[in-house]
Amino acid sequence: MFLSGFYGHQAAVVRGPKQPFLMETIRVDPPKKMEVRIKILYTSICHTDLRAWKGENEAQRAYPRILGHEAVGLVESVGEGVTDLKAGDHVIPIFNGECGHCPYCTTKTTNLCQTYRVNPFKSVMENDGKCRFSTKDGEPIFHFLNTSTFTEYSVLDSACVVKIDPNSPLKKTSLLSCGVSTGVGAAWNAANVQAGSSVAIFGLGALGLAASEGARARGASKIIGGDINPGKFDKGKEMGMTHFVNPKDISKPVHQISIGKGGK
Ligand SMILES: [Zn+2]
Ligand SMILES: [Zn+2]
Incomplete structure (x- = not known):
């Protein structure tokens, strides 16, 4: 486990509306408080990724960006305060996360968390409004839908990660994300x-x-x-x-x- 940032892994980065997905070598920062860094094993594509790729409206146009929200992966490291996940856990990302204590998470009538509900316009981390991805030159690369899975490593809020049975068929399990x-x-x-x-x-x-x-x-x-x-x-x-x-x-x-x- 290493809680330092690292450079050298690949991600499919989109640099503008309808621009090709470019395989780029990126830097991935360590997870901050209540965040986890996961190694993506499999990822699939959904129409919501394509909408953001097209940049159908102005609020969606945050580039460069790593899209993707259906995946299955392994926890590589956890940030301060994360107690329910550990390195090696099999997980899926959840774009509709749950903080577990807001009025929406604690009522039985909805599961749309006040902080981590579905929001295709959100492009930075909740903690500090910054990105955990960057280029070699330090250019920030934006997040997508609380997840960003078209990358070898991603950083997510732990509220947006769910542990799964390690014996589940990993190739298919990414579809459970969405x-x-x-x-x-x-x-x-x-x-x-x-x-x-x-x-x-x-x-x-x-x-x-x-x-x-x-x-x-x-x-x-x-x-x-x-x-x-x-x-x-x-x-x-x-x-x-x-x-x-x-x-x-x-x-x-x-x-x-x-x-x-x-x-x-
Ligand atoms: Zn989807
Ligand atoms: Zn909540």
Whole structure:
């Protein structure tokens, strides 16, 4: 374990809207109070990364920047005050972190932490408003979504890191950081699907498929998947969908058709 900054590891850095991801050698500072430094083992890409890459609005345009928020990694070192994580722990980053003591973290009606809630515009660390990444010449490189995972090493607030079972399949587990949790949570928490209910899911990408898994886990009896790409239907079946509708194959608005026995 080394609590010094180090230079020599690679990161995919974006230097402007829609500019190529450049592999750059960067400096990574040590974790400060209540922060952790993690070695990223696997990372995946999500549309939210692409939005920030495009810089769709002015507030998102913080460059140079290290994007990425779905990953799995190993804790390399921990900053002062971190007691629930240690070097060697397997972890996933959580862009929707939890400080554990603000009014939002302590109520059961929301999990959107006052300090670490989802904020694609945040680009610096909470502690001191600075970056933990820089170039050889000391140019700061901005953070993204409390996480920044397109890098060999990242520094995160410990509130934005969750320990996982070291035996979980690491290559796939990065999806728990965003896609799977978002979809399963949509069915489980937001829609609060009840046993025996019917569920319709529009769009069978990663989120739609995960929403189906959430609905299945809650005991939905009918799960209808809608997509204009019928190539998604086999995967939908695997994730618990029982019926399918392709809006291109019907003449009426999708909410006016009856999807019954056997489905389509
Ligand atoms: Zn995402
Ligand atoms: Zn909180």
